[in-house]
Amino acid sequence: xxxxxALVCALTACLGPDRVITDxxxxxxxxxxxxAEDATCEVAIRPADTASLAxxxxxxxxxGYVICxxxxxxxxxxxxxxxxxxxxxxxxRDLSGIVELDAGDMTLTVRAGTTWEAIDQALAPLGLRLxxxxxxxxxxxxxxxxxxxxxxxxxxxxxxxxxxHVLDLEVVxxxxxxxxxxxxxxxxxxxxxxxxxxxxxxLFLHDGGALGIKTEATFRLIERPxxxxxxxxxxxxxxxxxxxxxxxxxxxxxxxxxxxxxATTARGxxxxxxxxxxxxxxxxxxxxxxxxxxxxxxxxVVMAGKQLVPDGWHSLHLAAAGRSAAxxxxxxxxxxxxxxxxxxxxxxxxxxxxxRAAPFDNLNGVLGxxxxxxLALNAKxxxxxxxxxxxxxxxxxxxxxxxxxxxxxxxxxxxxxxxTSAFSFEAVYHWPDRWLPLHRAVADPGFLSRLPPDxxxxxxxxxxxxxxxxxxxxxxxxxxxxxxxxxxxxxxDNLAPGTRALLDALKSELDPLGCMNPGVLAPRRR
Numbered sequence: 001x002x003x004x005x006a007l008v009c010a011l012t013a014c015l016g017p018d019r020v021i022t023d024x025x026x027x028x029x030x031x032x033x034x035x036a037e038d039a040t041c042e043v044a045i046r047p048a049d050t051a052s053l054a055x056x057x058x059x060x061x062x063x064g065y066v067i068c069x070x071x072x073x074x075x076x077x078x079x080x081x082x083x084x085x086x087x088x089x090x091x092x093r094d095l096s097g098i099v100e101l102d103a104g105d106m107t108l109t110v111r112a113g114t115t116w117e118a119i120d121q122a123l124a125p126l127g128l129r130l131x132x133x134x135x136x137x138x139x140x141x142x143x144x145x146x147x148x149x150x151x152x153x154x155x156x157x158x159x160x161x162x163x164x165h166v167l168d169l170e171v172v173x174x175x176x177x178x179x180x181x182x183x184x185x186x187x188x189x190x191x192x193x194x195x196x197x198x199x200x201x202x203l204f205l206h207d208g209g210a211l212g213i214k215t216e217a218t219f220r221l222i223e224r225p226x227x228x229x230x231x232x233x234x235x236x237x238x239x240x241x242x243x244x245x246x247x248x249x250x251x252x253x254x255x256x257x258x259x260x261x262x263a264t265t266a267r268g269x270x271x272x273x274x275x276x277x278x279x280x281x282x283x284x285x286x287x288x289x290x291x292x293x294x295x296x297x298x299x300x301v302v303m304a305g306k307q308l309v310p311d312g313w314h315s316l317h318l319a320a321a322g323r324s325a326a327x328x329x330x331x332x333x334x335x336x337x338x339x340x341x342x343x344x345x346x347x348x349x350x351x352x353x354x355x356r357a358a359p360f361d362n363l364n365g366v367l368g369x370x371x372x373x374x375l376a377l378n379a380k381x382x383x384x385x386x387x388x389x390x391x392x393x394x395x396x397x398x399x400x401x402x403x404x405x406x407x408x409x410x411x412x413x414x415x416x417x418x419x420t421s422a423f424s425f426e427a428v429y430h431w432p433d434r435w436l437p438l439h440r441a442v443a444d445p446g447f448l449s450r451l452p453p454d455x456x457x458x459x460x461x462x463x464x465x466x467x468x469x470x471x472x473x474x475x476x477x478x479x480x481x482x483x484x485x486x487x488x489x490x491x492x493d494n495l496a497p498g499t500r501a502l503l504d505a506l507k508s509e510l511d512p513l514g515c516m517n518p519g520v521l522a523p524r525r526r
Contacts, residue, residue: 003027003043007063011045011088014055019046021091029437030070030089034366035375036078036487037436041068044089050170050178050215053090057213058176060088061515067174068517069209071145072115073438074137074366076375077486079149079208083519092144095215098122107167107192109218112144116151117360119143129224131159139360140442144214149484150206152424154359157249157257157318157417163205167194170216171204174516182218191218203506208485208520211510225255225321227328230352231335234313235344238390241314242415242423244342246383248318249417251338253331257318259415260351265309267368267412267430308348316344317352318417364447366439368430371451373439375464376414376428377471377488379480386423392474393427400467407460408432409467422481427471431460487519 003022011020021027021044030044031037042065047053057067066087070080082089095113102108103126110119116134123129132155135141141151143162147169151162159165168182168191181201184191194201204211235241241259248257309315318335322328339346368374381389390413397404397411404410409431416424435454472490475482482489492500503521510516 004063007043007060007065007088010059010063011043011056014059015045015047015052019048019052019094020044021046025437027089029441030073030091031068031082031087032436032438033073033075033078033081034373034436034438035076036081038078039082039085039087041082041087041089042085044091046091046094048094050095050172053095053213053215054172054176054178056088057090057172057174061174061176061513066515066518067213069144069148069213071113071142071148072137072140073145074141074363074442075145075149075484075486077149077484077488079484079486079520080517081487083487090213092213092215093142095144096142099216101126103128103221105192106221107218108221109191109216110143111216112147112214113142115140115142115360116146116154120360123221124224127224128221130162130219131155131165131222132162134359136359136365137363140363143217147205147214147217148207148209149486150482152416152418152483153256155255157254157419158252159255160419163202165219166201166205167191167218167220169201169204169214169218171212171214173212174511174513178215179212184218206485209517210520210522211507212516223323225328226323227325228319228321228356229328229332230320230349230356231318231332231339232308232347232349232351233316233339233344234309234347235316235342236313238314238394238413239387240343241316242386242390244316244339244344245415245417246386246423247338247342248316248335249423250383250420251334252420253334254318254320254417256352257316257417259314259316260309261314261413262309262312263410263412264414264428265315308350310347313344315347315351317349317355319352319356362444362447363442364444366442367435367448367451370432371435371454372430372432373435374428374430375468376426377468377475378483379425379427379475379478380418380422380482381425381478381480382421383423385478386425389425389474389478389480392478393425393471396470396474400463403463404467407463408457409460409463411467424483425480429464429467431457431464433457433461485521492522 027044028040031040045056068080068082068087068089070089070091092113095111097111099109116138120133134154135151146162168184171179183189183193183196245259248254320331412428414426418424434456485491
């Protein structure tokens with residue numbers, strides 16, 4: 001059926017014809033993520049400014065349509081996937097660009113569709129940086145998506161998540177209202193401070209777009225560290241590697257630190273291609289102090305090749321940074337002493353050096369080196385609870401090994417240091433299956449051409465869906481936090497009754513008709 005003509009006419013009046021997407025392929029692409037697909041939206045829109053977006057949202061909700069805000073799209077939690085065809089997906093990627101960069105006041109205001117890569121490129125020549133400065137997918141991942149979910153990685157071990165550094169927001173509500181939070185919400189106020197009064201900014205962070213569409217955000221800045229160094233260490237088992245990562249996280253001496261299990265390392269090494277390797281090598285050479293030091297660092301990586309980690313071992317990688325060589329040496333020395341106390345042995349630091357050399361590389365990782373899909377399930381726990389979640393997850397997997405082998409499903413884990421008080425555990429399931437539209441749209445055509453043809457694997461897909469539920473059961477039992485709640489994690493069901501009532505009241509005030517991304521932060525439908 002063609003889209004509702006009256007809706008298309010109303011949205012076109014608000015946005016212009018080039019910003020209303022009605023073709024079936026375009027609507028389907030914008031209605032699926034890397035794991036989930038359900039209904040295809042009636043229409044998708046791609047606004048370029050706050051005023052036209054607010055008018056379009058009001059027109060759509062007045063016509064009885066629900067709104068599904070979408071950032072870069074690289075999610076696997078169904079956070080923007082419509083549950084009904086009577087929906088309008090809002091593609092925010094054209095709401096991009098810097099609104100104000102004030103180096104004197106150390107603040108940056110950007111539109112929500114701006115990517116982490118674009119921000120870092122704009123700040124680097126000024127010797128500035130965001131404290132947390134991006135995700136692995138930062139070439140496409142946007143500020144709005146990252147703040148609606150829980151963007152973490154580059155800088156996270158020392159500085160936490162993206163949302164920890166937001167000073168204020170501009171938000172479009174379901175009825176077309178435009179709200180401002182933080183100091184900029186006050187008469188004669190300017191964005192530089194967040195908690196003068198109740199933290200209204202925090203209400204809209206990590207909400208999955210359920211309370212409104214973020215259109216602008218102001219961040220605090222830091223001076224860009226002038227010295228960066230790296231360490232890698234290998235451990236014979238998950239327990240010792242996790243203990244070492246907790247020690248690094250508690251110390252706060254690294255900017256990011258993470259542990260790859262043997263399967264992740266093997267998959268990462270197999271996925272490399274010459275173009276990416278050369279790009280990283282150029283970054284390593286140019287990122288060192290002086291040409292000679294750069295050439296030495298590059299030669300070290302080449303000599304190490306891809307035989308970095310002993311077979312079957314877990315590997316921990318970290319990046320540290322400081323204002324001086326002495327400060328960096330002190331942090332690296334402290335980290336090395338902590339790593340040594342946990343056993344294992346030092347290995348070439350090519351992996352963290354390569355990550356920092358090209359932090360926003362291509363997005364071919366949306367598929368595995370054999371074309372397999374993947375699903376990640378994140379859990380944040382206290383450092384003291386790490387042994388429990390590692391052991392319980394291994395027990396869960398042990399009971400599924402035969403069925404997984406028959407359905408061609410494998411698993412891996414990724415551990416990440418969040419800050420001094422939190423540890424991130426991520427279970428990842430991999431299986432061959434038909435690709436979704438987003439896989440084809442994101443990965444390089446040359447990469448896709450080298451993969452085996454995709455084909456449906458209903459047995460594998462069904463088992464991954466079952467493993468997903470059992471993993472979430474485990475997470476519920478352990479009381480974990482997660483990154484992107486979306487339509488995956490059981491946030492609402494696990495809330496204390498009084499807190500749930502408060503959330504209901506807030507949702508009702510901002511979205512009385514339930515039109516803003518229904519199903520996110522809502523009662524879980526099993």
